[in-house]
Amino acid sequence: MEVLPDHIQMVISFLPELAPSSIVKAFKGGSAKQWFIQFPETKQLLWNGYLWSPIFFMSTLSHVSKEVVSQYIASQLDQYNGTVQGADSSRH
Numbered sequence: 001m002e003v004l005p006d007h008i009q010m011v012i013s014f015l016p017e018l019a020p021s022s023i024v025k026a027f028k029g030g031s032a033k034q035w036f037i038q039f040p041e042t043k044q045l046l047w048n049g050y051l052w053s054p055i056f057f058m059s060t061l062s063h064v065s066k067e068v069v070s071q072y073i074a075s076q077l078d079q080y081n082g083t084v085q086g087a088d089s090s091r092h
Helices: 020-038 040-045 066-081
Strands: none
Touching (some): 020 040
16 A cells, blocks of 8 residues: 555455445545544544545456556655656656
């Protein structure tokens, strides 16, 4: 899992009989509940009291391996921080 300023990327596995939207709803609901328990003063500062947007994107791994997707997710934080391996940081 990588946490970026405006979104979270993660690789998850769940039983095929579970609806993807239910998985996302459980994650968002549970994490928001814990957030507001720890930081109740933030509720009025956020979008109508909601921690998460109702929007999400989910895709299957399909023709790529879990390792490839995990490496991609890990690289996103490096790119955001300007620490892409092999990149010349003086050009950023």
